[in-house]
Amino acid sequence: MSLTxxxxxELGTIAPGxxxxxxxxxxTYTLPKLKGEKxxxxxxxxxxxxxxxxxxxxxxxxxxxxxxxGFSFIAISSNDVKAYPQDHPELMxxxxxxxxxxxxxxxxxxxxxxxxxxAACTPDFYVFDEALRLVYRGQLDDSRPKxxxxxxxxxxxxxxxxxxxxxxxxxxxxxxxxxxxxxxTY
Numbered sequence: 001m002s003l004t005x006x007x008x009x010e011l012g013t014i015a016p017g018x019x020x021x022x023x024x025x026x027x028t029y030t031l032p033k034l035k036g037e038k039x040x041x042x043x044x045x046x047x048x049x050x051x052x053x054x055x056x057x058x059x060x061x062x063x064x065x066x067x068x069x070g071f072s073f074i075a076i077s078s079n080d081v082k083a084y085p086q087d088h089p090e091l092m093x094x095x096x097x098x099x100x101x102x103x104x105x106x107x108x109x110x111x112x113x114x115x116x117x118x119a120a121c122t123p124d125f126y127v128f129d130e131a132l133r134l135v136y137r138g139q140l141d142d143s144r145p146k147x148x149x150x151x152x153x154x155x156x157x158x159x160x161x162x163x164x165x166x167x168x169x170x171x172x173x174x175x176x177x178x179x180x181x182x183x184x185t186y
Contacts, residue, residue, distance in 0.1 A: 004121040006138050006175035015040065015132040016116035020076065020106040023092040029074075029104055035132060036072030039163045041156065044114060044124040044181065045105075046077045047095050048086040051178035052123050055140050056099055058151035059123070062140075063102045066160050073103035078114035079122075079182040087182070114181055121178040127159045127169070135159060135169040139176040 017031045034040070043059060045052045063073040075096075079087040089107045096105040108114055117126060127136035136159035143149040155174065162169040 003177060004180040005177050006124050007118040007120045008173070008175055009118045009126065009134060009137050011134050011137070011171070013134040015042070015126070015128045015134065016113070018076075018106075018108075018113045018116070020108055020113060021089075022104040023089045023107050024096045024101070024105055029106065031074075031132070034072050034074050034104065035128075036067075036070055036130070038070035038130055039072075039135075039160065040128045040132065041066075041071060041073045041160070042117070042126045042128070043073070043075045044078060044117070044119040044122055045075050046079045046084075046087045046122045046179070046182075047091055048084060049122040049179040050145050051121075054143065054145045055123055055151055058140060058143075058153045060099060060102060062153040062156060065157075067102060069160075069164060071160055071163075075101065075103055075105045076108050076113060077105065077122075078108035078111045078119065080111075080184045081109075083185075084182045111181075111184060119181055121176055121180055123178050124176050124181075125156055127156060127163070129163055135163065136173055138173040142174075144177060
């Protein structure tokens with residue numbers, strides 16, 4: 001595991017499109033099909049990363065709290081499954097079911113979507129407004145494994161609340177930290 005920060009994609013960037021398979025429903029989805037009325041949260045996660053495992057319960061709570069308010073949530077795994085078989089789509093399906101993910105868990109086999117978003121780590125979070133303009137990128141909250149701070153989703157909740165109430169999203173944003181995305185080397 002290599003502790004890696006977010007690349008902090010430029011605010012205002014339009015969300016890159018994609019067409020990816022959902023490991024749970026077995027359907028293929030595009031960004032326009034999944035985007036939320038009020039905004040869209042895109043999360044690069046994976047099965048094995050201890051940083052993702054640490055926040056899994058909170059991202060489920062967060063999605064359940066805000067989906068009913070018009071926000072969509074999309075999880076994407078882009079890790080190289082040949083080198084990291086625990087991130088294989090069949091195991092993604094099992095994790096999504098076990099944790100009751102209330103969002104699609106998409107598989108980015110070519111890693112092109114992660115590259116388009118400049119994703120660097122798991123978890124890596126992006127919040128887009130209703131027009132799919134980037135308004136937040138970075139951490140879920142200040143909690144990390146073993147730092148004693150409970151997960152709250154505070155950073156993303158503040159961004160979503162700002163969008164919901166037509167207020168500017170705070171421009172001071174902290175990068176997420178986690179395992180590096182496992183890029184293919186072959």
